[in-house]
Amino acid sequence: MTTTRTPAPTPGSPPGSPGTSTPAAPAAAPRPKAPPVVRVRDLRKRYGEKQAVAGIDLDIDPGEIVAVLGPNGAGKTTTVEILEGFRARDAGEVRVLGEDPATAGRGWRARLGVVAQDSRDQAELTVAESVRYTARYYPDPAEPDEVVAAVGLSAKAGARARSLSGGQRRRLDVALGIVGRPELLFLDEPTTGFDPQARRTFWDLVNRLRDGGTTILLTTHDLAEAAYLADRVAVVRDGEVVATGSPETLGGAQARVPQVSWTADGVQRSERTPAPTALVARLAATAAGTDGEITDLRVSRPTLEDVYLGLVGHDPSAAHRTEETS
Numbered sequence: 001m002t003t004t005r006t007p008a009p010t011p012g013s014p015p016g017s018p019g020t021s022t023p024a025a026p027a028a029a030p031r032p033k034a035p036p037v038v039r040v041r042d043l044r045k046r047y048g049e050k051q052a053v054a055g056i057d058l059d060i061d062p063g064e065i066v067a068v069l070g071p072n073g074a075g076k077t078t079t080v081e082i083l084e085g086f087r088a089r090d091a092g093e094v095r096v097l098g099e100d101p102a103t104a105g106r107g108w109r110a111r112l113g114v115v116a117q118d119s120r121d122q123a124e125l126t127v128a129e130s131v132r133y134t135a136r137y138y139p140d141p142a143e144p145d146e147v148v149a150a151v152g153l154s155a156k157a158g159a160r161a162r163s164l165s166g167g168q169r170r171r172l173d174v175a176l177g178i179v180g181r182p183e184l185l186f187l188d189e190p191t192t193g194f195d196p197q198a199r200r201t202f203w204d205l206v207n208r209l210r211d212g213g214t215t216i217l218l219t220t221h222d223l224a225e226a227a228y229l230a231d232r233v234a235v236v237r238d239g240e241v242v243a244t245g246s247p248e249t250l251g252g253a254q255a256r257v258p259q260v261s262w263t264a265d266g267v268q269r270s271e272r273t274p275a276p277t278a279l280v281a282r283l284a285a286t287a288a289g290t291d292g293e294i295t296d297l298r299v300s301r302p303t304l305e306d307v308y309l310g311l312v313g314h315d316p317s318a319a320h321r322t323e324e325t326s
């Protein structure tokens with residue numbers, strides 16, 4: 001990440017020329033916003049007849065975790081590979097760490113970390129050897145043993161990569177992706193095959209990387225992962241970004257209306273309402289004549305998964321059929 005240093009004032013030399021009155025200090029100018037780490041405008045890529053990427057716009061600010069979500073074939077991998085400099089684009093403007101990936105050199109590449117879907121470890125090397133070997137490609141790598149510990153593989157440091165379980169191999173992939181201390185880290189479905197505990201440990205690691213200033217572009221089909229990690233999500237469908245926002249606000253208020261469900265006269269009912277408390281009070285008043293309980297009462301807000309499914313064309317009413325109260 002680019003850090004801007006402001007020259008320290010020279011001791012004993014206040015502002016203003018000697019012998020002149022010192023002008024009043026100007027009001028502090030607003031700090032200029034740091035340029036985005038990733039800037040994409042109208043990105044396009046076609047494979048034969050297939051328009052895989054059809055005009056994507058995306059900005060990622062320094063220190064952000066942005067999750068790119070979308071169904072299979074939406075164009076996520078193609079987009080990420082263009083940002084990584086591994087694939088040529090047909091059209092559009094792309095800046096990654098201030099450079100065009102199509103022409104950027106080795107120095108630029110050393111500032112990126114890539115955890116791709118396909119494992120790239122050296123099967124015959126041990127975990128520790130593999131991380132040490134990869135570290136040599138970077139000008140300012142992290143301490144390899146610390147990286148092995150950070151991904152929870154210390155106990156396997158002497159094991160050959162080919163002997164690791166699927167989840168352990170994935171952790172090794174992550175170790176190889178971060179050992180160069182990247183400014184921008186691409187994580188492509190990083191926790192596929194992780195058990196729940198390993199997944200949570202990995203999320204903690206990603207949060208620590210973000211706290212250390214690493215900017216992260218995450219692609220995942222795991223909506224819980226996106227909700228937990230991402231500052232912002234971008235939903236891609238048919239090669240275009242159809243929505244961006246925080247996991248809490250994506251889709252806008254309309255997509256976030258709470259749902260009250262209950263059972264009355266043996267029939268399951270539900271209603272979406274922006275005022276669930278009032279509805280529950282109404283139901284409680286009705287139930288007061290019986291035993292006072294509202295059977296199977298549940299108040300829920302749409303999850304990120306519900307909102308996502310609505311955005312990519314799945315009919316949410318199939319899952320949450322709304323009925324009017326009688």
Ligand SMILES: Nc1ncnc2c1ncn2[C@@H]1O[C@H](COP(=O)(O)OP(=O)(O)OP(=O)(O)O)[C@@H](O)[C@H]1O
Binds near residue numbers: 052070077079
């Ligand atoms: N090398 C290629 N040659 C031809 N078509 C391709 C190629 N790579 C991808 N495609 C097509 O482009 C479209 C976008 O693919 P892409 O891999 O970018 O999607 P994705 O969103 O990453 O999907 P997934 O979630 O399955 O990884 C798909 O229809 C895919 O079949």
